[in-house]
Amino acid sequence: MATVKVRRNFQQARWDEPIIYDMSVPGVRGILPPPVERAVVDRVGDVVGELGSMLRRELPNLPEVSQKHVLMHWIHLSQETMGANLTNDISEGTCTMKYNPRVNEDLVGEPDFADLHPHQDDDTVQGILQIYHAFEQMLKEVSGMDRFTLQPSGGNHAVFTAASIARAYHAARGEGDQRDETITTIFSHPCDAAAPATAGYKIITLPPDENGIPDLDALRAAVSNRTAAIFMTNPEDVGIFNPRVDEFVRIVHEAGGLAFYDQANANAFLGVARAKESGFDMCHFNVHKTFSTPHASGGPATGAFGCIEALAKYLPTPTVEFDGTRYFLDHDRPETIGKVKDFYGNANNVLRAYAWTMMLGADGLREVADISVLNNNYLEKKLLTVPGLTSAYQGNGIRRQEQVRYSWQTLKDDTGIGTDEVNRRLIDFGIASYWTSHHPWIIPEPMTLEPCETYSVEDLDEYYEALSQVSEESYRDPDFVKEAPYASSSHRRNDEAALDDPKRWAMTWRAYKRKQEV
Amino acid sequence: MGLRFGLIVNPVAGLGGRVGLKGSDGEALQERARQLGAQPEAHVRAGQVLRELAPHAARFELLTYPSEMGERPARDAGLIPTVIGAIRDGHTTGRDTQRAAAELRDSGVDLLLFAGGDGTARDVCDAVGTTVPCLGIPAGVKIHSAVYAISTRRCAEAAMRVLDGRVRSYREAEVMDIDEDAVRAGRVSAALYGYLKVPNESGLVQSLKSGGQTGEEAALASIARAVVEQMTDDRLYIVGPGTTPRAVMTALGLPKTLLGVDVVRNRELVASDVSERQLLDLLGREGAPGAQIVVTVIGGQGYVFGRGNQQLSPAVIRAVGTDHITVIAARTKLAALEGRPLLVDTGDQQLDRELAGYARVIIAKGESMMVKLAP
């Protein structure tokens, strides 16, 4: 057994890094664009002069920095960032912070992928089309849905695609104007409300019942002939599987609506439970969560969207098809919703996800699910012994699946230290900020952890030990915890109100300089 | 020296609770409570808050009234307050609270802390209204006013946030005037008294996943637009008391009786601050288009009917029809209920049962939440 190492002497890189503009020296160059041949210049004459009033008179005020200093600066900034590949990132619950395999980065850097133009003739991109097609087949098997599109480039984007398809479906049936409401649940991701709202829907939110499961009676009271669809997660962010999910779907179907399964939390169900068996018409996977592609500081990501055959005609154009010998893009889709993104989505993630799935196969995916729920239950049992920590709906007798929403309310009542302070202190142990919860907090002082299959027993124990120490410190010396972090790249902001003040906020260096002068 | 905190302790608040009396209003009752051996609860509760703040004493100045109205609990907690005003020790009344609140406000305090119950809140409200940020330290027997922190711990917490410059906004919270005994006896005695300005709890922790929060003001404006958009011609709209219904009237460009009920038809004011009688008269004259009641959740306990809007009596509600009620409330207000249902206590148990079930509460334009409503 390996040692459980709690990094009590951790110190994050603290470069006291200047803003890039502070490093600028007039005339210094970082890279030279390739020069134009003399013969070309002579032949074309003064092309820039033709621009007349559209010619830029003053050069843009960009920093002038040598190449080494540019490299150094951004390496410093990277070192002041905690990525999942280098930390114990059980922290970001609901985000499924997996290991992002290095080999996949090699693959996306291959010229046979990186240097493909999206308008190339289908015959010259048979390889990437094959990867798209094959990954779609995998997703179909994992979900039980009939078709997928890989155009959406994030989870929310896939939910928006679902809302767009619901809109097209009801419009085609002549009920587009009448069905103007969608339903979601309070512990579903906020995009299950926001994305349909963007598509023009009114949103009804359902509360949880006393066990933390969406309230079925509230759904019955909410559905009507105005219901276009339900958008729900299962399990929701509290980690409890909704055993009556098929009942929810049935009620919405009986009202004439569609049912969309937000599978942001799908990691625990690979080969275990699928959208199809619960009766859903549509679903999505966050490929950057469940299928290991990088979160990339907030994208590019991929939200694979799947649906049943009856809705396939509305999918974004083009789709990837195979005629038995040749792959091709099908742009001839008269009932399509159009496009949700230019071109075909984030092909780099499709390539990575295909590679990852190929290394695991059916048994490996099932192992992913098994280990993620075991990890979660193991960690939960240990953490619930930490003084001051409880979990949402604790003691309701229902085992959590892949994640748990915890609460530091007891700690806060006892010591004044809440989740915000614990979160800051945890950084001092080399652990990334954890995910609390979306607003408003239904569970007070929340902390949502998701120890997916990437994490070892030692990682789980380390996390437990670190949180135990923070709890212990909070009872012993709350003021010490309040002043954290101590080992982070930066100190605590001391003037939050400035960020809300139009006279002082600054989102660019030029705005900052201007406001400094005033 | 940074900020200035004001402190008022109502020495008799909560006096009745521990000895089984229903309240502490009036000198006779207070005397009896003392005879029964009651301890001044407000002193104890204020002390809990002050002890949390004491380690940071160098960063703020504490201004308070003499002796039992603040000075003593402050000193007991290890603080050295600046004392203003004068009282007759052992014989303070609501007047003293009013005087203290006004003088502390005039002394430029950044946050006025007061320990007491609903009566204390009413006195503070009379004196300062929404001119200075306030926060109640809960010490009363039963508190309906939403101006009190849930616990002394959370009160200290909020004060610390003010001290640290971490409070981004304030909201108006209800002060209630409720005599529970009278309510039980079916007498109209549960009014919305006024508002105080309190620090907002939400939006303190930034959430990079979900984006910004909508501020209180924007949330209310959005709710108002939703209500106004749904208004139909010739229908009578009975708009209940509170800041959320006020936003509806503001959206219509109409004046609002903040603590009373107003009536609107075709976007024009029909009557202001109406009584139950006037409402019934108006409804009696109504024809086909019917009427709609627009109410919000009042106070910290989650009441939709029966607290603060007695004009909307069982007779009025029945005349309008139970399926013609629009409940409006900001998302944060519902979240503050922490899963408890909304309540109705109209005084008519049959009606309460009919109203029970799920209310579809409008929380923004285009957004509603199903909330359980319990009798």
Place this chain on the structure above:
Amino acid sequence: MAKPVYPYIPNSEPAQKQRLLDGIGIDSVEDIYAEIPDHLRFKGRMNLPEPLLSEYAMKRHVLQILAKNRNCRDNLNFLGGGTWQHHVPSVCDTIIGRDEFLSAYVGDAYSDHGKFQALFEYASMMGELVGMDVVATPTYDWANAAAFCARMASRKNGRAEVVMASTTSPSRLMVIENYLKPRISLVQVAHDPETGALDLEDLRSKVSDATAAVYFENPSFLGFIEMQGAAIAEIAHAAGAELIVGVDPSSLGVLSAPASYGADYVCGDVQPFGIHMQWGAGLSGFMATRDEPDYVAEYPNLLFGITTTTKEGEYGFGEVFYERTSYATREEGKDFVGTTTALYGIIAGVYLALMGPQGMRELGEGIMQRAAYAIDVLDDIPGVQTPRFKSPVFKEFVVNFDGTNRSVRDINKALLDHGVFGGHDLSRDFPELGQSALYCVTEVHTQADIDALATALRAVTA
């Protein structure tokens, strides 16, 4: 065969897995799945390809599939139209591969200070380029950014019509249309068939007090430069409408900043800034506005601002305007935000710092010279006519093949045998242009490359 221990799953090692079970106090993972009713369970084993467990085998397998592609390094590529082939500096590739940025996510500035600073610097440099004080975190792509600008404008002025140049990218238009449904409608403005420029008379007739915003792209999708920026701005503003300008930012070393001719919103794509084409996966939209609360309030994106910390002299970062005030009507017709393309924003910042003002000028000027040269030599080919529009061009231009009696489709198929990816076929989206293609030339093209294209075109059209 024994069950494998998966390198990506440390607890798949049997003894470690047993420690988990023992710790929980259960015999099997099925005790946890028991919460899922039997009829909702998936029965059996998923029908997936047999795995290639070793990294080597998997990599070899994938490379064999990718080898079926033909790439733009081994072939001469003249495709543009939304994704463009530019040189990707090695420093950009180094930074995009840093595990810290690659695998970070939504941590606050205390764990991810560097990520915040990098995105702030991206915004700062983009702001200089377009002439705006506010630049938001990136969107999915240009189309997404344009749609968000239109929705912001509509919320801001309460109007529900967007007037748009008919030369807008067709695929971008499909994305925008879907975002604007059902509340906002699109009105197209004609363009001058000779110059491609927006028809100002038609614009005047279509702009009204119902117009939320006017949108045009510069350089346009068809490559020509819209010279009437200021006149368009004047017409839009006279009607109380906002002006949204979409730009290819690689042009901004030579072209005026859109803010300077009256843009209220600027959007576009930063893919040219150090991001590989990746079959269209390199897209990353940007959005910029003036620094005024009624603009800022409507942003659905995160906005990162610079501020102070408890340590004197240290820069801190946080989210700006977190609690949107009454300026905002985001609740109505609001947009969703989430994981978009932050990493590409970081890389665009690296790229701009490398290039500096002089590099951006040289890049723009060099591209214009190459494009002019390409136009000159291609126009000499019998039956080939270019430029189709009599306006200056930046890096793309329309080439008409009607005189060759060959379709673009045929020509492009034939060019493949010469190792050339011919320009994007416009005949489906712009039938009025006949058999025309959109050619793209950038700094990666040498004189010899362009000459090779001309030679190949002569051969296939002869």
